[in-house]
Amino acid sequence: MAPRYAPSLRSRLGPLLLFLQTGFIISAFYFEIRDEAIHRDIYAEFQDVNVMVVLGFGFLGTFLVRHGFSSSGFNLLVAAIATQWALILMGIESWYDKGRIFVDLRSILVAEMSAASALISMGAVLGKANPVQLILLALLEVSGFILNEWVLLSLLKVRPLNEIMLLHIFGAFFGLTVTWILHRKGSHEGFEKEKFDKKSGLFSMLGSVFLWMFWPTFNSVLVEDHVPWRKLGAVCSTYLALAVSAVTAASVSVLSSARGKLNLIQMQSCILAGGVAVGVSMSAVHQPWEAMAIGFTAAVLSSTGFKYLKSHMLLAFDCHDTAATLSTHGLPGLLGWFAHLILEIKNCDDHTVAIRFAVFHICTLLVTITISLTMGTVTGFLLSLNFWRPPQNRKCFDDQAFWEFPHLAVRK
Template structure:
């Protein structure tokens, strides 16, 4: 007897996956080849870093979202599925320029690493809609967001002649804003009272802490992967700065969490979400960090902002989209004891991507701007960089919001059969568990 709980798994997910995977195989057959001129030294140096990225993308982000007691398997399983699909798609989109000039997309360890970093932006956005969407919606979201991220990268390189590192390191800001506008469009009235199955427990929290630790451990590789190997001092500076910022943010997030708690105790979800805020902020600003104390100060500030935002902030966004994309107006209000970011204008952020990635990313952007101006030799250079840096942010947020709106409108159609409110945050809607099966 076919399961009546979620018939869309067989009738919708399986055909979509087979269709997409067959399409990818055909595209790879006609347009890709593995790079032949490989330097053995570069390969041996880059492969460990590539493995670090794999741990972050496939293990860290997956387990990080498994804190929900009845949605842990879906959080980790769907994250893995989305990551492998998005990486294949990102390899194709990132190689379009190579295909245009040479007729083939060259695959290398570096291109795989860049594709996985594009995928990281998708995994950030998924946190905002976690538990309220089905697998088909998540796959479509991943394909559209990867396209938007690559489009943003192309615009930055074409209009501003930005380096690849500039384009990649805005992924936290891109992913956070994409996820926020998407969850605003897909908002459910049930979130005002709280979903019945959106609950935490200690065992699920331990698995989530495992993902947090893996992300924390491998974040230096994430920030330094695109630094040119011909400048080992820059790569070492990136690794050291990231590690110091992460260490300070771990200490500061625990302290601020305890200070902001009425009971004087550490909130586990608060601590886990904000422990790598320093890594996010330094990742955006690492090219201008010169001294260890700068990285440590950034880590302290990022953790304080992230932890305070996780616990208190409730952001009211003026979502008249034409005005929003042009002038980006917003107002910030404070409300005590919020377990997650709940936006006015109906926005429910499951994993608090604003506090975890958005606010630290914006702080890193501001730090980059201030430090670069301070290090400039003359006013003309400082003004030029300020204009360039502001344009990078405006283009990134504009593309992110635009693609988020398009994706949200598409995913809101009933043909995707989104889960009912009473079946949100429930693994049983998608997975077979023998011990829970009804016997006749």
């Protein structure tokens, strides 16, 4: 007879967290807070990104009716660990040269945005992985993303803003690879607890609203102020793309419904597609109509993908994407990359320069996807080990596997 309760993680989770945090504290002896005048005025933007990472992504995953504690709680845990790990990895070069790792608001911002790639991937395995697996996923993904940044910056000389915004593509393909390797028998029939109700849908929509409100900051915070209108242009372009994608997502949701009604879970993911696509193509977007056209196309692509692609991915490739990561981040990210390519070629008068840029841009995508798939494969096989005590199928999407519920305790 199968065990009644999910296996205890006492011997896995507690020691792992203490070991990691002790290591981070020891590493902090090499930290040095750097006060740079150009980075003193970004605290408000820093808080906006915090709201997105902690509240936005945290509540976005609470649509599962019995997984609210885990979605929000594990999101904060993973974000805190991944940000510290990213700070250390980003400072390795400085530590090697100067013996110190310099920390300021900008470096923490970049680390937190790198951690966001792990939160994106977490959506693909949401409800099917325990916290130990999620922490390992975050550590390996952030390592791969920082490696990808280093390759793009050092070898291809990609602008910092362009390479950091590839986090959507990197996170989506990483998560899809992991969930494909961790495929569970019985996924085609569906999980009993993989459903949502009115209350969980409302909390999840709250996360989407937070993300929608603060996404302009996320896309513009790393834009340099050397040209005064560029940061303002990034904010305005992102807002316009988000506004268009919200309206378009509602329209597609109604048109694709058999009863002509709005689908809350479909909308909450697809209203963000414009922000994702414009973020990836930000440096090439100069006109409002360009941002609005990208937002419209991204919403159509994302909404259609959510409606039809998620089920087809499961049937054709045994890839169970819980939070529709491919439709929310992957497809809009690829659209943003393609829009960036088209806009740059359109604005280029020299055909030779245009061809060189196209080759360079294609190499950037290929490198990102290659590293993402490679690291995702390694992570997937590592997490598939029974040593991590993954939850049984009937305990997936259930908070009771990991959280205390005193009123439901069985008294002997």
